[in-house]
Amino acid sequence: MNTKSGYVAILGLPNAGKSTLMNALLGQKLSITTSKPQTTRKQILGILSSENYQAIFLDTPGIIKPGYLLQEKMMEAVSRSVKNADIIVLIIDVSSDPEGKQTLNNIFITEKVSNTGKPFLLLLNKIDLTQQEKVRNLISKLEPLNKFNKIIPVSALLNFNIEEVLGSIVELLPEGPKYYPDDIVADENERFFVSEIVREKVFELYKEEIPYGTEVIIVDFKEREDKKDYILAEVIVERESQKGILIGKKGAALKKLGLDARKSVEEFLQKEVYLELKVKVKNKWRSDEKQLRSFGYIKPEE
Numbered sequence: 001m002n003t004k005s006g007y008v009a010i011l012g013l014p015n016a017g018k019s020t021l022m023n024a025l026l027g028q029k030l031s032i033t034t035s036k037p038q039t040t041r042k043q044i045l046g047i048l049s050s051e052n053y054q055a056i057f058l059d060t061p062g063i064i065k066p067g068y069l070l071q072e073k074m075m076e077a078v079s080r081s082v083k084n085a086d087i088i089v090l091i092i093d094v095s096s097d098p099e100g101k102q103t104l105n106n107i108f109i110t111e112k113v114s115n116t117g118k119p120f121l122l123l124l125n126k127i128d129l130t131q132q133e134k135v136r137n138l139i140s141k142l143e144p145l146n147k148f149n150k151i152i153p154v155s156a157l158l159n160f161n162i163e164e165v166l167g168s169i170v171e172l173l174p175e176g177p178k179y180y181p182d183d184i185v186a187d188e189n190e191r192f193f194v195s196e197i198v199r200e201k202v203f204e205l206y207k208e209e210i211p212y213g214t215e216v217i218i219v220d221f222k223e224r225e226d227k228k229d230y231i232l233a234e235v236i237v238e239r240e241s242q243k244g245i246l247i248g249k250k251g252a253a254l255k256k257l258g259l260d261a262r263k264s265v266e267e268f269l270q271k272e273v274y275l276e277l278k279v280k281v282k283n284k285w286r287s288d289e290k291q292l293r294s295f296g297y298i299k300p301e302e
Contacts, residue, residue, distance in 0.1 A: 004173035005054040006086030011078065011113060013103055014038050014062030016093045017125040021156040022046050022059040025166055029268075030186055030193075031059045032200035036211060038062055039203055041070070042296065043077045045187045047180050053170050054178040058085065063108045070286040073297040075108070082112055087119045087172050089165075090148075091156075095129035100138060114147065119172040122148040123165060128155040191218040194265050198233050198277070201261045202246075205253070210245055213238040215285065215295055219278075228274045231265070235279045236295075238286065243279050254279065 010018045014037030022044070023029045030046045032039060044059040058081040061074040082088065090113065092103045103109065113120075122142065127135050135153050142151055150168050154161040186193075195216040203211040220232035235257075237243050247254045254277055262275040285291040292298050 002175055003052050003054070003178055004170065005056070005176050005178045006173045007056045007058060007084050008087045008089060008169055009058045009060060009081040009085035010089045010091065011060055011082070011109070012062065012091040013093070013097070013106065014064060015096075016062065016091045016103070017156045018062070018091055019044070019059050021089075021091060021123070021125065021154070021162075021165075022057045024156050024159050024162045025055075025057060025169075026185065028185070032196045032203075034200060034203040036203050038064070038074075038212065039200070041074055043081055047185050047187075048166075049178065049180070049182040049184075053173055054180065054182075055166075055169055055173060056179060063106055065107075068287045069289065070292060070297060073292060078108070079112060082116065085118060086174055087121065087169060088113060088116065089121045089123060089169070091123045091125050093126050094124045094135060094138065094153075095126040098130060098134050098138065100124075100142065119149050120147065121165070121168055121172075122151045123156075124151065124153045125156055127153045128158055128160070190269065191221050193268060194218055194221070194231060195233065197264045197268060198235065198257075198261045198275075201257055201264065202235065205257055205260065206246065210237075210242055213242055213286065214246070217295070228272045229269070230274050230276070232276045232278070233261075235277055236282050236285060237279060238282065238284055240281055243281050246279050 010022055012018050019031035019033045019040055022031050026046045026048055031044045040059060040061050046057045048055045060078045060081045063078060064071060066072040066075050092100045097103055124135055139151050152161055152165055154165060195218050198216045202214050215236040217234045219234050222230040237246060258275055258277045265273055265275060282291055
């Protein structure tokens with residue numbers, strides 16, 4: 001039997017629903033999701049295997065104009081995803097961008113995505129939050145442009161039309177052998193996903209600049225037979241004032257973060273853990289090349 005396999009880059013502006021879409025396509029939560037923009041910072045790879053196909057999804061950071069070095073590296077990750085992809089999926093949040101102008105007129109999308117010549121799907125997401133007539137009007141405006149192989153209205157959160165999206169992707173996948181064994185769903189290890197879960201909780205629990213100035217590093221991860229696995233995570237912030245906010249009065253905020261994170265980590269790992277959190281200050285790490293390299297935002301070859 002001939003198999004089909006390929007890479008599928010999921011692109012869009014911040015908060016368009018990229019991570020929610022990938023989780024829906026995979027049928028499990030792999031990418032963290034929050035209501036705040038720019039939650040995703042690194043390319044997350046998720047693998048969906050069937051008997052006759054393998055789709056390798058690349059969840060990417062939201063497309064922005066970079067303001068500092070970390071954001072520049074995030075946009076470089078998006079560029080690599082576009083370059084490596086066999087299929088491009090562009091997702092628009094029609095509840096906040098009802099005519100698609102913000103997305104389709106974005107310079108990055110215009111320059112780096114529109115002219116690749118690769119199969120190109122356009123998804124109109126969050127249709128449950130907008131009037132159906134507006135969605136139909138948008139489709140009727142976009143179809144004559146002949147830029148997309150298909151335009152599909154979806155609600156990634158409610159799993160609406162996800163089967164049609166998957167069917168369209170499989171149809172466009174090139175023929176070829178599978179890249180990964182069927183039982184592999186991601187190329188990152190448990191440490192990476194645990195750090196992402198802790199960071200997700202930071203985004204959920206803290207306001208304003210705190211989530212964006214935070215990074216999470218897993219310092220220790222011990223599997224123990226006779227008791228709970230031990231995980232030590234360092235929560236990195238940029239300033240002493242951020243450290244105080246993160247810890248809270250008498251440590252209450254950090255305790256709440258640890259409790260929420262532990263529950264989600266245990267759900268992900270399917271076992272009990274002892275999660276210890278420590279807060280460290282690394283001054284202006286988002287603009288420090290050495291720090292970004294140590295955190296994995298700059299690859300060894302760069």
